[in-house]
Amino acid sequence: MTVVVDVDTPGGRYPIHIGPGRLDSLDACIPADATSIVVVTNPVVGELYGARAVAALQRTGKRVLRIDLPDGEAHKDWQTLNLIFDGLLENRCDRRAVLVALGGGVIGDMTGFAAAVYMRGIRFVQVPTTVLAQVDSSVGGKTAVNHPLGKNMIGAFHQPIAVEIDTDVLRTLPAREISAGLAEVIKYGLILDPEFWQWCEAHAAALRALDRDALAHAIRRSCELKAQVVGKDERESGLRAILNLGHTFGHAIESGLGYGVWLHGEAVGCGMVQAAELSALVTGFPRADVDRVRKLVAAIGCPVTAPDLGAERWLSLMQVDKKAEGGEIKFVLMPRIGQAVSRTAPDDAVRDVLKRTVA
């Protein structure tokens, strides 16, 4: 059974299809005027699902190419992106070529950015294969690569023409990746939907165990909530910033330890605990709810204790983050569960939070 969630932004309208086996009907989302189809993936996902995706796409009768990028966040850079451009140009792909991102958030972000800037913009389809990519990165059109001096610093807003979510592919995903992805799922409840938050508290174990119904519900609700936010604020001028709950702390962990030591979602999970602590100091978020956040983050299998980077290094890492504007660090904070606001916090409160949350 396939569920459809619609996304409607100034930059494009497109459907998200969610269901088991979507991989085998990818041909349905390729426009008739496409000249060629280029699947961008990596050796891990390509080995597991590349042949099925290519077979489905070949039913369009169009030329289907496949480009494999090296796996991992460490390769989310310009050099790797160039492998896509090389492949497209060597094969003389024109403006009507359609890219298909088959993989996690790294493949999705890089393929989307390549599509955004190849010949000043071509179409692409997201086929996310991790929990994180299915509930978050594939929806909303944010694309980017990293720069040695900062994560996702070079990028574009570029909406896909479709998002195809095959829930079955998660069965091959390592447990750590599942936990990391679930951090983004509970994030939606925490910032937008107290009922969904409670549902997550009740179904944490089922989600970790990849229970089919629980997973389907969680992905659908996450996509709906993300689509709502993105529909109102495509370019992150205001509302969309609340999706960054836990990310200011999280990015500091990721870049402080070196990308790849913690998974993105793990850092965000821990960062949500830190944001909850900061909210208790700044917006009056109830202490009892800080405990609930810590408990659910732990229940989905994410760390709740932050690494010791030294308080000054923490502050400086958060400052370079793109949410820092005009010198003050901006955080997403919660007045209560299911509500979020974007605001600055005094350095002293942040230091306090670090004392409470760092190992």
Next chain:
Amino acid sequence: MTVVVDVDTPGGRYPIHIGPGRLDSLDACIPADATSIVVVTNPVVGELYGARAVAALQRTGKRVLRIDLPDGEAHKDWQTLNLIFDGLLENRCDRRAVLVALGGGVIGDMTGFAAAVYMRGIRFVQVPTTVLAQVDSSVGGKTAVNHPLGKNMIGAFHQPIAVEIDTDVLRTLPAREISAGLAEVIKYGLILDPEFWQWCEAHAAALRALDRDALAHAIRRSCELKAQVVGKDERESGLRAILNLGHTFGHAIESGLGYGVWLHGEAVGCGMVQAAELSALVTGFPRADVDRVRKLVAAIGCPVTAPDLGAERWLSLMQVDKKAEGGEIKFVLMPRIGQAVSRTAPDDAVRDVLKRTVA
């Protein structure tokens, strides 16, 4: 005296200011909420005009930085673009930084593209200092860098917030650059405005000699015509393609000889003669007008005989060009002076034109 031409596109509304001495009032176009101003230029233009531009911008009271890129089309690549990102990140520039492109089309295209993708898009101002940049590349929001396999293959549509044209800075421009820029000026007459074309025929010598009044009129009319086209078709889905008159042949010359051997405008000038010849074969463009085109291209100081790349190489170079879609080569052709259409042409006709125009 300053003339204003307004540009109105879905991607942004902005003024073009044209007049002598605009360089000294650049501060007027910087928005109040800008956090810092980063002038991107090269050693040649920077030496001539950098200090004046920086001094004017410092009157805003904001931090003004300057980044010098190596000069020339050969450096219009990702490596050089990264120098901008490095400078922005090392100086912790945030999303409210404003870039100022001070230079010719190379600096403008690279700075514009950097602005398009730095943190997924920041604002920038065009301060074009060549004829070509003043009448063409600074207006309309096309930005790009080259890839080893193709010119301008990686880029974005990103409109500036203002274009500041100081007509005095052209006095230091080498004569060859002036001629090359004038090719784009007469192009507007040829595709859109038969009266302007005649005016150019009458004022070719005055333009080459940088006669102040002639220059001011030519720049203004060129900007008006480009703004009209871009206002109707920002993303080159149809109408805007006519601005590529002479460019399919021209790009083949540039990439066939290696970028930098001929100037872009020289290649376009010669390409217009070739497009006129092709028009005579395909759209019934009068032979007498082919001669007028050849004569005016020569009068502004551009070559009218194309380099001998071999017919097959010519065809293959034009095929890789981004105007080639679905395998057929698309050209901009003229039914008569002041009118242009975008259409494909049979390879045999192209071979014929090459026989007539190649040295």
